[in-house]
Amino acid sequence: MKPPARLQPLIEEGLIDSVVRQLMSGKEAMVFVVRCGEDTRCAKIYKEATHRSFRQAVDYTENRKVKNSRSARAMAKGSRFGRQEQEAAWQSAEVDALYRLAAAGVRVPQPYNFCDGVLLMELVTDAHGDAAPRLNDVAFTAEQARTHHTTLMAEVVRMLCAGVVHGDLSEFNILLAHTPGVDSVDGVDGPVIIDLPQAVDAAGNNHAQRMLLRDVANLRDFFGQFAPELLATQYGPEIWSLYQAGLLSNASVLSGRFERAQASVDMQAVLREIDDARADDAARRLRMAMAAG
Numbered sequence: 622m623k624p625p626a627r628l629q630p631l632i633e634e635g636l637i638d639s640v641v642r643q644l645m646s647g648k649e650a651m652v653f654v655v656r657c658g659e660d661t662r663c664a665k666i667y668k669e670a671t672h673r674s675f676r677q678a679v680d681y682t683e684n685r686k687v688k689n690s691r692s693a694r695a696m697a698k699g700s701r702f703g704r705q706e707q708e709a710a711w712q713s714a715e716v717d718a719l720y721r722l723a724a725a726g727v728r729v730p731q732p733y734n735f736c737d738g739v740l741l742m743e744l745v746t747d748a749h750g751d752a753a754p755r756l757n758d759v760a761f762t763a764e765q766a767r768t769h770h771t772t773l774m775a776e777v778v779r780m781l782c783a784g785v786v787h788g789d790l791s792e793f794n795i796l797l798a799h800t801p802g803v804d805s806v807d808g809v810d811g812p813v814i815i816d817l818p819q820a821v822d823a824a825g826n827n828h829a830q831r832m833l834l835r836d837v838a839n840l841r842d843f844f845g846q847f848a849p850e851l852l853a854t855q856y857g858p859e860i861w862s863l864y865q866a867g868l869l870s871n872a873s874v875l876s877g878r879f880e881r882a883q884a885s886v887d888m889q890a891v892l893r894e895i896d897d898a899r900a901d902d903a904a905r906r907l908r909m910a911m912a913a914g
Contacts, residue, residue, distance in 0.1 A: 627666045628653065630737050637664065637741070644752055649818065654744060654752070662733065665740040667712045667818075712738055715818040718785055725783035726871075727776055728798075728813045745813045748799040753813065756792035756843065766847035769797075772811055773840050774856050777833070779871050780814075781864055786829045788819040790836035792843040823864070830861055855879035 624632055624640045631637045641654040644663060651666045712735075719732040719742065731743040745753045761769065773795070780787065787794075794816035823829045837857035845852035854877035862879065863869040 625651075625653065625666065627737070627739060628655070628664055631664070631734075631739060631741065634736070636734055636736065640664075655741075657733075657741070661744050662741060663730075663744040665742065667738045667740070712740075712818065714820060715816075716740060718817040718820040721783055722780060722785060722814075722817075725779055727779050727783065728811060729817070730813065730815060745796045745798045745815070747797070753796040753798045756795045756797060756812065759797055761844070761847045763848040766844040767851070769812055770840060770844040770848070770851055773814075774837070774860075774875060775871075776812070776814060777837060777840075777856075778860060778869060778873060778875070781823055781833065781860065782869060782871055784823050786821050786823050786826075786833045787814065787817065787836050788821050788832045789816065790814065791839040833857060833861055 622640055622642060624637075628637060628640060632639075637655045637657055639656045641656060641661070644652040644654050646652075649668055651668070653664045653666070655662055655664045716732060716735045719729050719740075722729045723731055730745055732740065733743070734741040747753045756769075777787075777790070794814070796813045796815055797811075798813045799810055821829050821832060823833070826832075834857040837860065841851055841854055841856065856875055856877050858879040858881070859875055859877065860869065863873055
């Protein structure tokens with residue numbers, strides 16, 4: 622097929638030999654199957670912010686590091702340069718997360734290159750060499766559902782131990798892959814996690830806990846359709862509790878059970894805090910009124 626204009630620079634640089642076909646077009650990117658020498662890979666072309674429907678919520682970008690203070694100031698002001706820098710940071714977040722997670726042993730597509738807003742990475746395939754299906758396109762037996770759910774809980778733990786929370790994990794961004802030479806059951810050797818531009822730093826983002834709990838709940842609800850006993854599990858709170866206590870590791874054995882601490886509430890202390898906050902606010906308003914007068 623005729624190469625898209627965004628892929629032409631990679632062809633000229635010798636990073637891509639030819640474009641085979643378009644694989645998908647999503648809310649934030651288009652993905653093409655490409656040939657690189659003897660290998661078949663995929664090229665993810667990020668859409669410009671004005672052409673994407675996925676909103677770059679502050680929850681995701683909170684405390685993301687940028688390359689210099691000038692970029693940070695521009696992004697805070699919302700200038701044209703700042704918007705360009707924010708877009709670049711949004712795209713590079715997935716690249717950084719892929720390299721970081723691949724190094725930690727998480728099942729993600731292997732990244733190869735990132736050039737001019739195009740991510741060149743591994744094409745995840747099924748047993749026939751075709752593009753692997755997403756979880757939402759597959760029906761499972763109860764045993765298969767339990768197996769894949771257990772595998773993904775271990776992957777969530779491995780990601781968190783590497784300091785990353787996916788932030789948008791669900792059956793729509795997990796592929797069911799087959800890797801040649803890997804032992805498999807029914808032609809499948811396990812889930813591969815994709816789509817990471819919204820990944821957040823577990824320690825640096827105040828919304829990381831909520832996102833982790835939502836990610837785990839999404840997987841519980843999906844696999845619970847096939848294995849209903851999973852619907853009663855509490856892996857999310859258990860994982861986060863171990864992480865907060867500094868006890869989480871890749872070797873952690875999870876039970877799926879979690880008992881919330883039943884601490885008594887000192888209502889008098891709470892009311893005192895409220896009264897103090899009201900008094901501080903009243904004093905602040907008075908100072909502002911005096912300054913204005």
